[in-house]
Amino acid sequence: MTTFQPFDMERMMSKWENLVEYNLSESGVHPVTVRELLGDPTLVEELLATELNYPQTNGSVELREHIAALYPGATPDNVLVTVGCAEANFITLQTLLAAGDEMVMMLPNYMQIWGIGHNYGFRVRAFHLKEDRGWAPDLDELNEVVSEKTKLIAVCNPNNPTGYILTPEEMDAIVAAAERVGAWLLADEVYRGAERLTDAETPSFWNRYDKVLAMNSLSKAYGLPGLRIGWVVGPADIVDEIWARHEYTTISATMLANKLAAIALSPQVRPRLIQRARDYIRLGFPILDGWLESHEGTFTLVPPQAAAIAFARYHLDVNSTELVERLRREKSVLIVPGDHFGLDHHLRISFGLPPDYLRAGLDRIHQLVVELGG
Numbered sequence: 001m002t003t004f005q006p007f008d009m010e011r012m013m014s015k016w017e018n019l020v021e022y023n024l025s026e027s028g029v030h031p032v033t034v035r036e037l038l039g040d041p042t043l044v045e046e047l048l049a050t051e052l053n054y055p056q057t058n059g060s061v062e063l064r065e066h067i068a069a070l071y072p073g074a075t076p077d078n079v080l081v082t083v084g085c086a087e088a089n090f091i092t093l094q095t096l097l098a099a100g101d102e103m104v105m106m107l108p109n110y111m112q113i114w115g116i117g118h119n120y121g122f123r124v125r126a127f128h129l130k131e132d133r134g135w136a137p138d139l140d141e142l143n144e145v146v147s148e149k150t151k152l153i154a155v156c157n158p159n160n161p162t163g164y165i166l167t168p169e170e171m172d173a174i175v176a177a178a179e180r181v182g183a184w185l186l187a188d189e190v191y192r193g194a195e196r197l198t199d200a201e202t203p204s205f206w207n208r209y210d211k212v213l214a215m216n217s218l219s220k221a222y223g224l225p226g227l228r229i230g231w232v233v234g235p236a237d238i239v240d241e242i243w244a245r246h247e248y249t250t251i252s253a254t255m256l257a258n259k260l261a262a263i264a265l266s267p268q269v270r271p272r273l274i275q276r277a278r279d280y281i282r283l284g285f286p287i288l289d290g291w292l293e294s295h296e297g298t299f300t301l302v303p304p305q306a307a308a309i310a311f312a313r314y315h316l317d318v319n320s321t322e323l324v325e326r327l328r329r330e331k332s333v334l335i336v337p338g339d340h341f342g343l344d345h346h347l348r349i350s351f352g353l354p355p356d357y358l359r360a361g362l363d364r365i366h367q368l369v370v371e372l373g374g
Contacts, residue, residue, distance in 0.1 A: 004119055005115045005118045005119050006115075007111065007112060007115050008111075008339075008340050009111060009336055009340040010112075012025075012324075012334075012336075012340075013025050013026075013334070013336075016328055016334050017334055020328060020332045020333060020334045021332040021333070021364075022331075022332065022333040022334070022357065022360060022361030022364055023333075023334050023350075023361075024333060024334060024335045024349050024350045024351075024353070024358070024361045024362075024365075025334040025335050025336050025348075025350060026225075026308075026350050026352075027160055027161075027220060027307065027308065027309050027348070027350065028219050028220040028221075028223060028225055028277075028308060028352065029194070029220075029221075029223045029276070029277045029280040029281065029308045029352035029353075030223060030280055030352060030353050030354055031223050031224065031225060031226060032222070032223040032224055032273065032276070034260075037224070037260065037263065037264060037269070037273075038263065039269075043263060046259075047256065047259060047260075050255060050256065050259060051255070052255055052256070053255055054251070054252055054255070055252055055253070055254070055255045055258040056252070057243075057246065057247060057251055057252040058079075058080050058081060058243050058246070058252075059079060059080065059081025059231070059252075059253070059258060060081075060258040060259070060262060061076060062262045063081055063229075063258050063261050063262040063265065064076035064079040064081060066262055066265035066266060066270075067079045067081070067216075067231050067233065067265060068233070069267075070204075070265075071204060071206045071207070071214065071233050072206075072207060073207055074206065074233055075236075077236040077239070078233050078234060078235070078236055078239055079231055079232075079233050079239065080231060080232050080239050080242055080243050080246060081229060081230070081231050081252075081253055081258065081261075082229075082230045082231060082232065082246060082250070082253070083228050083229075083230065083249075083250045083253050084217055084219065084228045084229070084230040085188065085190055085215050085216060085217035085219065085230035085231075086112060086230065087230060087246070087249060087250060088215050088217075088230045088231060088232040088242075089112055089113055089116070089186070089188070089215060090112075090116060090249070091242050091245035091246055091249060092186060092213055092215070092232055092242050093113065093116050093117070093120070093122075093152070093186075094120075094245050095238070095241050095242045095244075095245055096151065096152055096184055096238075097117075097120070097122050097151055097152060099120060099121035099122070100121060100122070100123065101122050101123065101149075101151045101152075102122070102123040102125060102147070102149040102150050102151060103117055103122050103123070103124055103125070103150065103151060103152040103153070103154060104125045104126065104127060104142070104145050104146050104150050104152070104153045104154070104183075105117070105124060105125070105126050105127075105153075105154045106126070106127060106128075106129065106137065106154065106155045106156060106159070107126045107127070107128050107129070107341070107342065108128075108129060108159070108160075108161055108162060108311070108341040108342065108343055109154070109155075109156045109159070109160065109188075109341070110156055110160045110161075110188065111340065111341065113154045113186070113188075123149075125145045125150075126145065127139075127141040127142040127144075127145055128141060129159060129162060129164060131302060131313070134164070134302050135159065135162040135163075135164035135302050136164070136167075136170070137166065137170055137174075139170065139173045139174075142173070142174065142177050143177055146177045146178075146180070146181055146183070147181065148181055150181050150183045151183055151184065152183055152184040152185075152186055153174065153177065153178050153183050153184070153185050153186070154186045154188070155174060155185070155186070155187055155188065155205075156187075156188040156189075156190075157171070157187060157188070157189060157191075157202065157205070158189075158191035158192070158194065158195070158202055158304075158305065158306035158307055159191075159307075160188075160190075160191065160307065160309065161309055161311040161336070161341055161346075161348040162302065162304060162311045163191075163196070163303075163304020163305050163306050163307040163309060163310070163311070164302075164304070164305060165195070165202050165305045165306050168203070171203070171205065171208065172208075174205075175205070175208045175209045175212075178209060178211065179209055179211075182211070183211070184211045184212075184213060185205060185209055185211060185212045185213070186213050186215065187204070187205035187206075187212060187213065187214050187215065188215045188216075189202070189204055189205070189214055189215060189216050190215070190216055190217050190219060190220045190221070191220050191221060191306050191307045192204065192216065192221060193221035193222070193274040193277060193278075194220055194221040194277050194278065194281060194306050194307050194308065195278065195305065195306045196278070196281050196282060196285060196303075196304060196305060196306055196307075197305055197306075199278070201274075202306065206233055210235065211235075212234065213232055213233070213234040213238070214232070214233040214234070215230070215231070215232050216230065216231055216233075217229060217230035217231070218230070218261055218264060218265075220277075220307065220308075221273075221274060221277050222264055222270075222273045222274075222277065223273060223276060223277055223280075224260075224261075224264055224273075227253075227257045227260055227261055227264075228253060228257060229253055229257050229258070229261040277308070277352070280308060280352040280353070281306075281307070281308050281351070281352050283355060284308065284351035284352050284353055284355065284358055285303070285304075285310070285351055287351065287355060287358055287359060287362070288310055288349060288351040288358070288362065289301070289303065289310075291359075291362045291366070292310075292312055295366075295369060295374050297315060297374075298314060298315055298316065298369060298374035299312045299313065299314050299315070300312065300313040300314075300315070301313070308350055308351055308352025308353075309348050309349065309350050309351070309352075310348070310349050310351060311338075311341075311346055311347075311348050312346065312347050312349060313345055313346050314345055314346070314347060314374070315345075315374075316345075316369070316372050316373065316374050318372060319337075319339070319344060320337035320338040320339045320344050320345060320346060320347060321337045321339045321340075323337065323347070323368075323372075324336070324337040324347070326368060327364070327365060327368055330368060331364040331365065331367060331368055332364065333361050333364045333365055335347050335348065335349050335350075335365070336348035336349075349365075
């Protein structure tokens with residue numbers, strides 16, 4: 001059997017998120033119910049009349065039209081609908097890179113791409129967001145690690161786990177680095193629309209360069225993780241090649257997921273879902289921030305600009321995985337250790353949750369923090 005790098009964070013969450021009393025590990029907002037999504041009773045009847053056949057395997061025309069409308073100049077031919085952004089990332093890397101190829105990745109980051117790179121024998125190099133700079137990217141490091149051998153640069157904006165949003169100048173610098181060597185730019189943009197401090201949506205990398213692949217899903221800013229709908233937007237010829245890999249993996253997302261996703265991304269419903277996410281984020285963050293500050297000297301946080309997660313540094317003499325394991329075993333609370341992002345003494349905590357649930361979960365964490373001397 002070949003050596004395999006497991007996806008540590010997803011494995012931990014898969015095992016425990018449905019077994020703890022308080023799950024503060026999720027990175028999206030509290031999920032939407034089917035009733036809340038549909039609203040209009042006529043849509044219920046339309047769904048009940050749906051034949052549970054295969055949809056068009058690259059995504060229904062209606063859904064791809066709605067997605068394309070979010071990217072100026074894009075058409076449905078620029079869009080492939082996948083089973084979550086995870087499949088979009090996987091089959092895109094499979095299409096563009098081969099064993100031995102070099103890729104550069106922003107860190108910290110959602111570590112799926114990092115794991116795929118190691119499992120498929122890519123040469124993975126990194127540039128970092130710097131905590132002492134408010135999680136801004138080290139652009140000098142980026143330019144040092146990007147070489148003529150670099151085939152792809154992977155970024156996450158807004159960032160998971162820090163919630164940092166790249167400035168236009170930083171986006172331009174990343175595009176310039178890719179353009180200098182002709183590398184593809186894979187932009188994970190699943191937190192677009194989940195801004196905390198502004199109602200302006202984070203700009204996409206789409207249209208800034210002719211070799212951009214913009215990835216997104218309904219899991220984070222839309223509160224619809226259970227639909228498992230993601231997508232990639234890119235040049236039509238490359239999207240067609242990625243589609244060919246999609247037919248070897250999942251073939252298609254489900255018919256009902258396509259229909260519900262088309263409703264979610266319709267001009268009538270999408271603004272409501274985005275506002276709902278921002279409401280949860282803006283209500284939940286002061287609760288978490290106040291809780292962190294109440295433990296004077298124990299936590300340090302660069303406040304996230306977007307997303308429903310905070311990546312807090314803690315000042316306790318305990319490893320982050322050990323701390324999270326104790327929370328799960330002793331307090332029935334799940335959060336994510338910084339180890340899963342390569343940064344010990346950090347914790348990723350969700351706050352896009354109903355206030356009473358969030359407060360109760362934080363109370364449980366408080367109990368262990370006090371026991372540890374914080």
